Amino acid sequence: xxxxxxxxxxxxxxxxxxxxxxxxxHRTRTQAVVYRGGSxxxxxxxxxxxxxxxxxxxxxxxxxxxxxxxxxxxQVGLGPSDFGIVNVLKCRPPxxxxxxxxxxxxxxxxDRQLALLQPDLVxxxxxxxxRSLDPAASRITDVAGAPRTAGxxxxxxxxxxxxxxxxxxxxxxxxxxxxxxRSILGGG
Ligand code: SF4
Numbered sequence: 791x792x793x794x795x796x797x798x799x800x801x802x803x804x805x806x807x808x809x810x811x812x813x814x815x816h817r818t819r820t821q822a823v824v825y826r827g828g829s830x831x832x833x834x835x836x837x838x839x840x841x842x843x844x845x846x847x848x849x850x851x852x853x854x855x856x857x858x859x860x861x862x863x864x865q866v867g868l869g870p871s872d873f874g875i876v877n878v879l880k881c882r883p884p885x886x887x888x889x890x891x892x893x894x895x896x897x898x899x900x901d902r903q904l905a906l907l908q909p910d911l912v913x914x915x916x917x918x919x920x921r922s923l924d925p926a927a928s929r930i931t932d933v934a935g936a937p938r939t940a941g942x943x944x945x946x947x948x949x950x951x952x953x954x955x956x957x958x959x960x961x962x963x964x965x966x967x968x969x970x971x972r973s974i975l976g977g978g
Contacts, residue, residue, distance in 0.1 A: 797906070807899050819840075821845065821848045822881050832909060834875070835863075836875075837855075859951045867972055911944050920945075923940050931963075951964070
């Protein structure tokens, strides 16, 4: 099996996701959103679901939260080929309301993406992403900013970037956890 995004397995998986009709979200999407990032990333960030901008452009985290995430990625010292971004749900849920039922249906795609990408670290962004990867985890605010093991992956949970626009406290937590992530990645 060729790991990363350059092999035929990744192409087949991406095509499968783009044509997926396994849950009701396919009826309202513009397009499925598969991946943004390097071909063999060290770190994979996992968001919850595409929003309106992502649904329109077909890439994850390209709106306001995406700009916050990209700033954070640069702050921790990751270059364009060092990271990848996916979502738990590949299709935008109506009114951006996360669907746990669809997440269960969609989860095998995330598993297969991670199995191909083989990152050193997986960063779930927000409670839904955390629960999808580690169902036993407690609240995101209790566990964000510290590494933990879930199955075969080392997780580093963080708040969802959208949360940083809701309160100064969340933004401070985000910045604090970025420093911890930078340290783990060897950036001092
Ligand atoms: S959200 Fe996932 S399971 Fe549902 S239609 Fe999209 S790709 Fe398929």
